[in-house]
Amino acid sequence: MLRDYEMVTIISPKVAEEELAASIEKLTQLVVGRGGTMSNVTPWGRRKLAYTIKSFNEGNYILAQFKLDPKMVSGLEADMMISEDLIRHLVVRVGD
Secondary structure (H helix, E strand, O other): OOEEEEEEEEEOOOOOHHHHHHHHHHHHHHHHOOOOEEEEEEEEEEEEEEEEEOOEEEEEEEEEEEEEOHHHHHHHHHHHHHOOOEEEEEEEEOOO
C-alpha cells in the first residue's frame, strides 16, 4: 500500500543552476526506483539558511510530494544522507 509523503530537500549552493534539474531528477529516481510515484516537485529557489549547515549559509530548497510504500522510506532517507549534493532533508507522512 502506497502512502502520501512530502519531502523538503536543501541542495548544496555549489550545484549550479544548470545542474539543479539533474539533482531534482536524481531525487525523482530515488523515489521511482523504490516503486513510488512522484506527484509534484516545486523548486522554492535559493534561500538563506537559519543556521550554517556543512559550512553553507544558503541552499536551494525543493518541495516534493510523492507516494511510497512505508517500508521503503528508510532506504530512501539512507540514500539521501549519502548524496553529496543534498545538505539536509525532511520526509513527513501526509494524511491519516
